[in-house]
Amino acid sequence: MNVLDVLHHDHLEVAKLLDKAAEETDHARLAKLFQSIRQNFEAHAHAEEALFYPQLQRIGSKAADAVAKAIAQHGEAIIILIEMAKLTPGEHQFASKLKAFTHAVQTHVKHEETVMFPLMREHFPQEAESMGPETKRQEKAFKAEGDGKDLR
Numbered sequence: 001m002n003v004l005d006v007l008h009h010d011h012l013e014v015a016k017l018l019d020k021a022a023e024e025t026d027h028a029r030l031a032k033l034f035q036s037i038r039q040n041f042e043a044h045a046h047a048e049e050a051l052f053y054p055q056l057q058r059i060g061s062k063a064a065d066a067v068a069k070a071i072a073q074h075g076e077a078i079i080i081l082i083e084m085a086k087l088t089p090g091e092h093q094f095a096s097k098l099k100a101f102t103h104a105v106q107t108h109v110k111h112e113e114t115v116m117f118p119l120m121r122e123h124f125p126q127e128a129e130s131m132g133p134e135t136k137r138q139e140k141a142f143k144a145e146g147d148g149k150d151l152r
């Protein structure tokens with residue numbers, strides 16, 4: 001299973017959840033969607049930083065900037081999630097932060113898929129093919145760890 005397929009599938013999944021959240025008017029359902037978005041995003045970012053990014057870093061300077069930018073983007077997005085967790089979905093600020101988060105994720109996904117994915121395909125086609133299952137395993141483990149914990 002190719003790691004780029006796993007990551008792309010995750011990107012689509014989060015985009016779908018964000019679309020749903022943008023439309024959701026019921027506060028309880030929006031709170032649930034938010035938990036799901038946060039869990040998915042954090043597990044995905046964690047797995048990328050554990051496997052995909054370190055592999056790309058082996059390319060050297062050509063990939064270093066792209067990886068540094070991606071890690072900074074993860075950080076920015078996670079800060080918005082932490083701020084959102086302190087709010088209730090009914091609050092006005094929650095909606096504007098959801099928009100900011102959605103925008104941050106879109107920019108980040110574009111960076112990964114147009115800059116980082118091609119680097120991986122070019123330099124490590126074989127590794128990409130075999131890294132998929134471990135990426136999934138890391139995501140699952142991260143989610144299991146978070147289950148039962150109050151993310152606030």
Ligand SMILES: [Fe+2]
Nearest residue numbers: 007044048112
């Ligand atoms: Fe990603």
Ligand SMILES: [Fe+2]
Nearest residue numbers: 045048108112
């Ligand atoms: Fe990412």
